[in-house]
Amino acid sequence: MGKEILGCLDKSKLDVTKLRIFGSERSAGKIINDVTVELFNVDGARECDVVFLAVSGDFSLEHAEKIAEGEDGAIVIDNSSAFRYNPEVPLVVPEINAEACKGSKLIANPNCTTAIALMALWPLHKLFGLKKVLVSTYQAASGAGQPGMDELFEGTKKVVNGELDVAENAIFSHPLPFNVIPHIDKFMDNGYTKEEMKVTWETRKICGLPDDFPVSCTAVRIPTSRAHSESVVAETEKPFDLAAARQALTDAPGVSLVDDITADPPIYPMPLTATGKNDVEVGRLRRSEVFGDNGFELFVCGDQLLRGAALNAVLVAEAMDEMGEIEAKKVAST
């Protein structure tokens, strides 16, 4: 995740004059991108204009507010779920609600599954008004970080090379190679997983929808490497119009309409094509057989580590820079 942020920063519009990297005792002293990793300390972090936190929720809970507090604190963009549901902390997908950052020193970066789905849903919400949203996910091993990707790859290798009938597992609850695990994050009292409820909670907050707006998700881990796919069905207030929807998705920043079922081979979103791409791929767009004229179905695929995490965080910083929020922090610090 940290590595992905560095990659996104490198390509960003931000004028990075000085890059500092903080890490644990284990990482301190290592050199990454010509920068010697410093042992994390709040005072050092506060000296920065913008701090990207790619750490555990517990670490964020302990330190994020201390880094951001006061006029001379740093702008903190936190990738954990620690502050996402705090009404004082904006939860931001820049293409949707960048203005929510205004005046805030601590910004939460959304869950990857939510961010990817909302890139497709937001332009359609503006056109037709969402009434209900149902999501089923096809999530990559990268959601469990590099160890998850390694477990999938090494396990698969042992199975196809005949060393094992069934792969071993330590990161995932069950073996992932050639399997499907309908379980990501811990289970809640309502029978949903926390990953699934994040999609419900975060969709409401980011899109400014009511607290009881109906969104549900089934989050499923599948044996792919780093792009998440999602099957999405929505009921809409206004009748769905396919041509208008296609135009809105074509015009939407951060979205690639990848939808030509008449091509040979047909074109639709896939991890194979979405991996490493900043834009989220949207396709299989059609009127819903269940919700009739007032509904649509689509398939979306996005790089979990980019739109789902690092890219979104860097785009938040870019948006805050454009709004003068970073300059304001610099002025306050000097």
Place this chain on the structure above:
Amino acid sequence: MGKEILGCLDKSKLDVTKLRIFGSERSAGKIINDVTVELFNVDGARECDVVFLAVSGDFSLEHAEKIAEGEDGAIVIDNSSAFRYNPEVPLVVPEINAEACKGSKLIANPNCTTAIALMALWPLHKLFGLKKVLVSTYQAASGAGQPGMDELFEGTKKVVNGELDVAENAIFSHPLPFNVIPHIDKFMDNGYTKEEMKVTWETRKICGLPDDFPVSCTAVRIPTSRAHSESVVAETEKPFDLAAARQALTDAPGVSLVDDITADPPIYPMPLTATGKNDVEVGRLRRSEVFGDNGFELFVCGDQLLRGAALNAVLVAEAMDEMGEIEAKKVAST
């Protein structure tokens, strides 16, 4: 498919006194299960009491009715989609509508995705009354037969062993290893695939629901071997009751309730556990966050080649035997 039918017949309650296997010119003369394969001919097939057709839709269209016609024709159980939507031909999942076979000589075996979903949905339909059904699938390579399974396995091997960055594809429209392909069967004018519409059409017919009953599906191929998984959401007429639903699924023939999210590791349906099993696994059962009290969500996983095809066909024959239909054919022939 033929091999799977032989396996299911071997374990069935049917008293198979003579087994004949018919094949193409390429297969004729080969010995399978101590039986020499005969070159297919209608007259030979008509001599049998029950004929299982594991052939293309075009072959079935040409021959199925000729094998079944007249009082002395054979009972034909056709696995293709050729006759599924013919109002004269019963489309049967024995646990749901076995009685529809009565008096028919030609029976259609349903699409695998539909049959697997309906094993879970039928007991809940009887309890709560289905109003809307939404399905997203996670379908295995076996849906494209042994060549599909081979393409996945061999392609995966080349990728993990570093021979190729991206696997080659001939059977599937795109490379399947570490990828997701939201496309099975051909595309229809409404933007759905035929595989997706089969779920809509066949659910209505098998469950005796109205012709406009709302069912929709997104059918997705994923890199697993031979069990299909499905994420299912339903709106219901009556309020959903979790305890009653669990009891109904526990009591339902052909269903295993595999649902303990408090276990370590948690227990839910997975291809790893559903493969090779006659019963369809159902779990992740919960009240729907979208449809509230009048809805549920669940995850189902079933062996595509068993419940999705061969087992269902053999269970149709067993049901017809119990109803005296096979005896009636024998009497008519003598």
